[in-house]
Amino acid sequence: MAQKSMRDAINDALHLEMARDPRVIVLGEDVSGGAGGTSGEREASGGIFGITKGLLPKFGADRVIDTPISESAIIGAAAGAALAGLRPVAELMFADFVGVSLDQIFNQMAKFRYMFGGKTTCPAVVRLAMGAGMNMGAQHSQTIYPMLASVPGLKVVIPSNAYDAKGLMLTALRDDDPVMFFEHKALYPRKGEVPDGDYTIPFGQAALVREGEHVTVVALARMVAFAEKAVDAVAKDGITCDLIDPRTVSPLDADTILESVENTGRLVVVDESPPRCSIAADIAAIVASRGFRSLRAPIQIVTAPHTPVPFARELERAYVPSPGRIEQAIRQVFKE
Amino acid sequence: MSLSETELLNAYRRMKTIREFEERLHVEIQTGEIPGFTHLYAGQEAVAVGICTDLTDEDYIVSTHRGHGHCIAKGCDVPGMMKEIYGRQDGLCHGKGGSMHIADVERGMLGANAIVGGGPPLAVGAAIACRNRRNGRVSVAFGGDGSCNQGTVFEALNLAVVLKVPAIFVFENNGYSEHTGVDYAVGSHDIAARAAAFGMPAEHCDGSDFFSVHAAMARALAHCRAGGGPYAIEAHTTRFYGHFEGDPQLYRAKDEVRRQRETMDCLKRFRAVAGEHGIALAALDAIDADVLKEIDAAVSAAKAAPPPAESALLTDVYVSY
Numbered sequence A: 001m002a003q004k005s006m007r008d009a010i011n012d013a014l015h016l017e018m019a020r021d022p023r024v025i026v027l028g029e030d031v032s033g034g035a036g037g038t039s040g041e042r043e044a045s046g047g048i049f050g051i052t053k054g055l056l057p058k059f060g061a062d063r064v065i066d067t068p069i070s071e072s073a074i075i076g077a078a079a080g081a082a083l084a085g086l087r088p089v090a091e092l093m094f095a096d097f098v099g100v101s102l103d104q105i106f107n108q109m110a111k112f113r114y115m116f117g118g119k120t121t122c123p124a125v126v127r128l129a130m131g132a133g134m135n136m137g138a139q140h141s142q143t144i145y146p147m148l149a150s151v152p153g154l155k156v157v158i159p160s161n162a163y164d165a166k167g168l169m170l171t172a173l174r175d176d177d178p179v180m181f182f183e184h185k186a187l188y189p190r191k192g193e194v195p196d197g198d199y200t201i202p203f204g205q206a207a208l209v210r211e212g213e214h215v216t217v218v219a220l221a222r223m224v225a226f227a228e229k230a231v232d233a234v235a236k237d238g239i240t241c242d243l244i245d246p247r248t249v250s251p252l253d254a255d256t257i258l259e260s261v262e263n264t265g266r267l268v269v270v271d272e273s274p275p276r277c278s279i280a281a282d283i284a285a286i287v288a289s290r291g292f293r294s295l296r297a298p299i300q301i302v303t304a305p306h307t308p309v310p311f312a313r314e315l316e317r318a319y320v321p322s323p324g325r326i327e328q329a330i331r332q333v334f335k336e
Numbered sequence B: 001m002s003l004s005e006t007e008l009l010n011a012y013r014r015m016k017t018i019r020e021f022e023e024r025l026h027v028e029i030q031t032g033e034i035p036g037f038t039h040l041y042a043g044q045e046a047v048a049v050g051i052c053t054d055l056t057d058e059d060y061i062v063s064t065h066r067g068h069g070h071c072i073a074k075g076c077d078v079p080g081m082m083k084e085i086y087g088r089q090d091g092l093c094h095g096k097g098g099s100m101h102i103a104d105v106e107r108g109m110l111g112a113n114a115i116v117g118g119g120p121p122l123a124v125g126a127a128i129a130c131r132n133r134r135n136g137r138v139s140v141a142f143g144g145d146g147s148c149n150q151g152t153v154f155e156a157l158n159l160a161v162v163l164k165v166p167a168i169f170v171f172e173n174n175g176y177s178e179h180t181g182v183d184y185a186v187g188s189h190d191i192a193a194r195a196a197a198f199g200m201p202a203e204h205c206d207g208s209d210f211f212s213v214h215a216a217m218a219r220a221l222a223h224c225r226a227g228g229g230p231y232a233i234e235a236h237t238t239r240f241y242g243h244f245e246g247d248p249q250l251y252r253a254k255d256e257v258r259r260q261r262e263t264m265d266c267l268k269r270f271r272a273v274a275g276e277h278g279i280a281l282a283a284l285d286a287i288d289a290d291v292l293k294e295i296d297a298a299v300s301a302a303k304a305a306p307p308p309a310e311s312a313l314l315t316d317v318y319v320s321y
């Protein structure tokens, strides 16, 4: 099987689906780049992160649309195009820019189906590049998925590796609801085995990354690889863990987590977002209420602190949950 | 308003300081010591300095992701800025902000901003404060050609007209927003005309010519201080580097920057007319030498400065909690 980066895996999915389904369009700032430039190069970037590379030459400017800097209009146009029968993929570039376009996401696309009595669909995908670790500062580093996961009507997808990213993207593109597709910037270059062909991964189905019997660890996106390190480290001392990657947080595969906690009695949830109203807090609450009798120790959550993302290397390193902190939390719940 | 010899020399010094600051960053970034990503202002110096020359610490500016020039023009401490860009404890924002978030409220510098279009509404708010104090101060919103397509900017333009506040919207048209040309992204091709359509006077100026920018700003200030409400200026300029450091600039014609460095360099153009303003080139040479030393010292100090203590991570989220 081919080794591909998560960047190429998502790009693959877009190529496949655009070739298969003429209703799919891509829009956003510099999704091809070069429009109005002086070099004549009409694909000057293929997206700031290179995710939409090669789409313009293949599918043309009607379907690969460079926009001005107008996030409200980009997301709103995607919502409108979806109502009118297209299947748009809007690139928001940095997830932080959701702030500029929030109305179109949470008052518009999220609510159409319900408000209109189930008479319509809004099959739009919004791609959001997220995450700290690259010293991009407070307005370019956030993981704001908890905010969107709290909105009924939106589906929220958070892949942790290249293989999942492609399969989940193909599912997103074929899903009839609005999908917020979060891509951790630090994972873009990370390679994994990715088949060339078409495959999908269903939403609401967690992946069991490691199997064990003492502690259940749940982690998302970049935190999955960090948790793997922690889980492997404690394994040397005979502590074995189930490591669960939910892959989508709306819908959330709570059953897999609850079943695991039934066996282990101990839970650590890792989330790069700040702790309040986070996915970590959400999963902890679900297990505390539905799995209370299985628990043999207080649940531990490992999150970023309740602060914006700092710029300086030393501060950002302290901000992001580390394998060391996850390991500590596992040892803590194991002891109790 | 014509400027004294001292004022002109100061203006040149600020432009040269910005240029040297950015040229040096361009080199230092290659070492990997500077965290994050950086947008250089080199090429646009005459805009920041032409706009800020007649402003005081009581006048406000809001800036953009490409903010180093605005900071220096408004009088921010240069070594403090350099330390901030290196992410140091005694940087202007204690290493928490970085290149895209340098602020110095005491200098009336309300912050660089990494959200395109985030600034102009803030500038309208600061303009309300100026109006209510009736002290003749103004609030300036810097923004790029790309920013003028943001809904927040439209709203800010209209709000300023409705409230008749002393806000000055400066659009720095450097030809590109990221990798997209202005003629593609700005449908009407005329940003000043767009601002004018909201009901304020607006004009174009030559953004590579300090004197052209300064004259436009003098008219804007007179208008605002007479209680006339907001004003807009579109300054035509260019950036000498990529959108951010590391941008391969495939969208740009091969020799575009080389040509522009010949014809659109505000320092060269200032020198070309210095004599007409009674400025001796030797005085400018002396400034050049001074600035070089200053920037050298700022870089050495930033490299040697300590990083923030880890405990700083949790401070300054709130005033009290």
Ligand SMILES: Cc1ncc(C[n+]2csc(CCOP(=O)(O)OP(=O)(O)O)c2C)c(N)n1
Residues within 6 Å of the ligand: A029, A069, A071, A093, A097, A100, B064, B065, B066, B114, B115, B116, B117, B143, B144, B145, B146, B147, B148, B174, B176, B177, B178, B243
């Ligand atoms: C809301 C938002 N959208 C997109 C971006 C990404 N971005 C950063 S700078 C930039 C281009 C800005 O162009 P312009 O306003 O012309 O300023 P310039 O970079 O030319 O100084 C873009 C799209 C952003 N930072 N914020």
Ligand SMILES: [Mg+2]
Residues within 6 Å of the ligand: B144, B145, B146, B172, B173, B174, B175, B176, B177, B178
């Ligand atoms: Mg521009």
